[in-house]
Amino acid sequence: MINFENDYTTGAHPNILKRLTETNLEPVSGYGNDKYCKSAKEKIKKIVGLKTAQVELLVGGTQTNAIVISTMLSDYEGVIAVDTGHISVHEAGAIEYTGHKVLNIKGVNGKLIASDLRKYLKDFLSDSTKSHMVYPGMVYISHPTEYGTLYSKKELKDIYGICKSYKIKLYIDGARLGYGLMSDASDMNIKELAKLCDVFYIGGTKVGAFCGEAVVYTNNNEPKNYITSVKKRGGLLAKGRLLGIQFDELFSNNLYFEISRYAINMAHKLKKVFKDKGYKFYIDSPTNQQFVIIDNEKLKKLSKKVSFSVWEKYDLKNTVVRFVTSWSTREDDIVALSKLL
Amino acid sequence: MINFENDYTTGAHPNILKRLTETNLEPVSGYGNDKYCKSAKEKIKKIVGLKTAQVELLVGGTQTNAIVISTMLSDYEGVIAVDTGHISVHEAGAIEYTGHKVLNIKGVNGKLIASDLRKYLKDFLSDSTKSHMVYPGMVYISHPTEYGTLYSKKELKDIYGICKSYKIKLYIDGARLGYGLMSDASDMNIKELAKLCDVFYIGGTKVGAFCGEAVVYTNNNEPKNYITSVKKRGGLLAKGRLLGIQFDELFSNNLYFEISRYAINMAHKLKKVFKDKGYKFYIDSPTNQQFVIIDNEKLKKLSKKVSFSVWEKYDLKNTVVRFVTSWSTREDDIVALSKLL
């Protein structure tokens, strides 16, 4: 079985496993008060290039979204997201579980369009019934988006500019951040991105770690008594070292970016295979997720030898299928897939 | 520095690390739909000896308590716990965050006394204002307790009997379950315990795993659409394999129980060291947590060479200190401690 199902099918990058093994017997304090967590946070602060940054390590993506959003919103506020955003659809109502509404704006190719955001906020403020409505207190975007697409620096600047002028926060879900930053289509590095939002997270789970997401508060704006709020939401790991060691390794020797670039390279090859065979793409994704339109008959056959995700019906005869690459994708897999097609 | 701070200061048991390494490159499905999770669950079902058991793997203890309790309680119900219970004190209000009250009964040495429970329930039912009060819908106990003490089989039977007669659920927090079961003072094995409650969890984090707790619903009573409720609370791990592989290993070759027994043996030696030197114990714990009364002056000196947890003030001159053993406690550490004392 060749596997392109997603970017979390295998374990951790070998360097991470090696590091976990080397440090295994060393006793350290729990709950993130260990030298590995500290070192990882320092490395991340350096890499994002902000002296005002504060970094926190959490276990998973939905947990991170729920914690970041619910601890930064005021009681009367909700969070804006596009209708295809992860928090809008695939988090089982985790944001609503914290008592806050997700306010939907229709996205384009998974992206929030700045002018739509501006219109939404303007309309809200001029609505005479707004005190009976949920105030928009934050904008949530994913980079890359759920469709593998990217914001340009100009687009992100526009969105952040609107947020600042309306005094609402901008939060970037970076579950696959590395793949965005290392894409040929990206015109931003992590330092530039960090300056264009209030908070973002650097996804570990989908970029080589067993688990873990690093939240970066860009401007000394981490909520007070953070640990208590994390504990209250069941997100505090006793052996915090598990997160610290992984992120310390990911941000040693450029590993995080090399893993990401490797997956992008594999995605290029994968894309070429499909293109050469005449397949059409549902969306033109420059990152590690590729959405291909496949004939239903072929799909059935293919699924016996290849793992992938069925995304949605395209039409009566065709289906949109997602293929994903990662650090563990092998060139052999792509060759094998090519032969099967 | 000799470390007796707690049972989660080191990484994972070497067998677990080895297993994670061996399986690392194998691609499997995410979110717990992998063969390791399935195998681990099957092994646990066999070990608890109940065909009606359902097993779920979660990441951490507070998360597990919040998920189990909030998905089993009805809207108008709360959960009974002793005042020193983990959910009453050290979970930062995680149960209340789910909208349910923790109803406190005063415990004795960390334990809930059956007759106190019966009185509480009887008084509640005869209270004419009870419709304005939180209904007791579940009893929460820890085994071992937060003070390292154990319920006898008779005591547990009594508590469960009361629960059944009042039609409320009994939930056992087994964060350190192995140390309870393998204690010389225990008169129950895991099969017997499993028959005396509605749901319990087998703690992994404190018994050799990097992270992970295995919830056992004893009687086909797992809440419907469990995965969705877990996701909603940010508890669903994308790389579910991390939990599956660890528990599969813990329940291969008796590892879970051997780890536990080893820590108990170390605790015996530790206890003997203190006893021989004339120290008094705050509580007579038969498990891997030992609560010793230490003179404040001595404490200060000791803390320079030994890690432990300061529990509480004993009197003006003395302090209660907790020493904990685990799979990674070395006999040398105990010898060294003995010399320091």
Add this chain to the structure above:
Amino acid sequence: MINFENDYTTGAHPNILKRLTETNLEPVSGYGNDKYCKSAKEKIKKIVGLKTAQVELLVGGTQTNAIVISTMLSDYEGVIAVDTGHISVHEAGAIEYTGHKVLNIKGVNGKLIASDLRKYLKDFLSDSTKSHMVYPGMVYISHPTEYGTLYSKKELKDIYGICKSYKIKLYIDGARLGYGLMSDASDMNIKELAKLCDVFYIGGTKVGAFCGEAVVYTNNNEPKNYITSVKKRGGLLAKGRLLGIQFDELFSNNLYFEISRYAINMAHKLKKVFKDKGYKFYIDSPTNQQFVIIDNEKLKKLSKKVSFSVWEKYDLKNTVVRFVTSWSTREDDIVALSKLL
């Protein structure tokens, strides 16, 4: 100032005030355990014609929606509503505050279209990622809708049929139910409507009461220990008599329906005035809310002598304005308005 702002600008219908005065000195038990509440509930049960009905009296509409929805949904479920539904927009996120998502389907003239509902449910069930999504557990509709429109009996039957076949609940928000039932356009009476849903409420606040909404569970399906769940949400009135007496009076001598019919008659006259003057309607509403398109210049002048609600911008030159009638609308007001136009 002529007032068409809404149907809650004046106090209570004189009969209600009279009844409150007559009963004022009589001591009765609190929290709804009084003879007036009991009598009101009995009358309502009779009027809805269901022996299996259970009736509860609550204070306000948003409170009622939050209580009904959150106590009937399972943990993993959300509630479907059209995008213009009251719970979707104008309840400040009250449903999300209970931890449940409002799942939006685009409505037509404020109404949920049966075929859209069927498609939504079918798509959901066939979605391979559905365990990561909020399950639809209930359908919420308003009758009349927020745009004053009505469901036909056939339309309601279709929606309820779909709900039953998918085993999800149907809840009708009847904040203005009377105006729907007494509209010339209605082909249902309250007995017929009651058979076509699982739960609905009969709005009092907007139909002559100071406050109060009567929830009708149609099929012995009232959640257990209801009073406790209401108290937990701050919805239990100490002087429950205030609700009991009002509803007892509303359902004596057909008052509720007469009030409603009177407002419909006034709405007809109002509509005629606008039609005769050549105004266009934003939507063709057969109930007591009329949505008229008015030139912005004229609007400014009119607003100095008439109270109404500005609904939304129609185009650059015109605005949609809502005029509402009630038991306290006087024919003189309509004559005066006619002159002003």
Add this chain to the structure above:
Amino acid sequence: MINFENDYTTGAHPNILKRLTETNLEPVSGYGNDKYCKSAKEKIKKIVGLKTAQVELLVGGTQTNAIVISTMLSDYEGVIAVDTGHISVHEAGAIEYTGHKVLNIKGVNGKLIASDLRKYLKDFLSDSTKSHMVYPGMVYISHPTEYGTLYSKKELKDIYGICKSYKIKLYIDGARLGYGLMSDASDMNIKELAKLCDVFYIGGTKVGAFCGEAVVYTNNNEPKNYITSVKKRGGLLAKGRLLGIQFDELFSNNLYFEISRYAINMAHKLKKVFKDKGYKFYIDSPTNQQFVIIDNEKLKKLSKKVSFSVWEKYDLKNTVVRFVTSWSTREDDIVALSKLL
């Protein structure tokens, strides 16, 4: 049947009913934006003597407690209350429903003792595990307490002083505030009390209104966008006039205080009746709630002709019974009770 069951058995004070009737046909805006609400708030601001005060009108006591507490606490905080406090026992977990823990301190005669509060806060701050615990962010006291007892000015000053030195808020539940202020045992007026807390509420429901509680934020500290937070919790009344008119009347011509004083006078007479007959009191209450110890045999007989609340078992032979007076208690009732005893 003579009624001493509680202070909310009858309707509204006749002056209030009269005022509701006089104003009934006047159309005003909804949701509290009417002249009566504004006037009531202004009167209350004047009476509490603070230019910095902000006043809000809500419907009921539990709702008020939940709204005030949950909108003023930070995410990681809980509220301290005595174990017999209303929010600790008789609000069905309404505070926990908002996600915040009620932190209990043992009270004495229903009162929080300043030195106990200081010890609690000191112990908390010196606890090395405090980041895993709920932070105390507010102190809740009732005045009068649930046992009818009162804080002296000195006691309140001490508690508020501690709160200020620990930077936590003090909230006074004044469900029966009038009876406290007009008691002979009170050494504070409302102006003095208002200076000794951050927020309190003036109870209307139990002091002559059909419903309604007036929250006073003493120092420009009303949470932002209050109306939205109230709406979100289902507490916003469409016909806000119902609250405005009642409070406007209560604070016209000293009515609120006269009602309270009248009930205190009746309580004195009631007390004398019991004393003269040799009955003992469970607690020495100087307010309108009297707790009498009655022989179980006598109790049974009495209950056929008198309404009261059974409070709790005193011993095997006797019961604690609560008798309450209000504006509608008649001297004849007390004479009749005297005869029965």
